[in-house]
Amino acid sequence: AQTVTQSQPEMSVQEAETVTLSCTYDTSENNYYLFWYKQPPSRQMILVIRQEAYKQQNATENRFSVNFQKAAKSFSLKISDSQLGDTAMYFCAFMTTGNQFYFGTGTSLTVIP
Amino acid sequence: DAGVIQSPRHEVTEMGQEVTLRCKPISGHDYLFWYRQTMMRGLELLIYFNNNVPIDDSGMPEDRFSAKMPNASFSTLKIQPSEPRDSAVYFCASSDLKSTGYQETQYFGPGTRLLVL
Numbered sequence: 001a002q003t004v005t006q007s008q009p010e011m012s013v014q015e016a017e018t019v020t021l022s023c024t025y026d027t028s029e030n031n032y033y034l035f036w037y038k039q040p041p042s043r044q045m046i047l048v049i050r051q052e053a054y055k056q057q058n059a060t061e062n063r064f065s066v067n068f069q070k071a072a073k074s075f076s077l078k079i080s081d082s083q084l085g086d087t088a089m090y091f092c093a094f095m096t097t098g099n100q101f102y103f104g105t106g107t108s109l110t111v112i113p
Numbered sequence: 114d115a116g117v118i119q120s121p122r123h124e125v126t127e128m129g130q131e132v133t134l135r136c137k138p139i140s141g142h143d144y145l146f147w148y149r150q151t152m153m154r155g156l157e158l159l160i161y162f163n164n165n166v167p168i169d170d171s172g173m174p175e176d177r178f179s180a181k182m183p184n185a186s187f188s189t190l191k192i193q194p195s196e197p198r199d200s201a202v203y204f205c206a207s208s209d210l211k212s213t214g215y216q217e218t219q220y221f222g223p224g225t226r227l228l229v230l
Contacts, residue, residue, distance in 0.1 A: 035218065043202055045221035091156065100169070101146075101219060103156045 023092030138207030
């Protein structure tokens, strides 16, 4: 079975500080893609970052970076220099050869001014 | 590109009424997905299409739900009759198959917020 677990339902961080959101997954596949999506209060789902499982280098997009540990099946998201606009629900997801996405339950992040 | 377009953005209806949600995927994308998001169940995949053909509808909750994709640029999700427990945000997403054989990502529409009274 394919599962995605986000063990932190809620988190908060001071503006300009760094925060890390955790995600673990379970799959028997060897090749797959991992994603972090952001859902602000507007409810729009926005792709934050993507990681190919066959790449050892961690993906980075400006202030967002991931720590991908394939053996541990861990895929955490680090947000540096947090901004008020980062307040949102964050969903971890992965996709396997079946081309179907599996989403975690989300982590609600609040950036405190 | 305008992105994935969904209409209406908000829908309020009474129990028993028929509800039709619409989606226009990104041009050139050959996968289309319908998701439902609720506080209780999170984000659930209802059904997805590949080249206008339904591939997996195992997530459709019951016979009251139906989805169609008559052409590559349009899909509908219909609920008939609607019930209060159908109240949720319904997302449409689209993607295309890359040379790797994977979609690589899905692009979500803004969602339709449905309230059934």
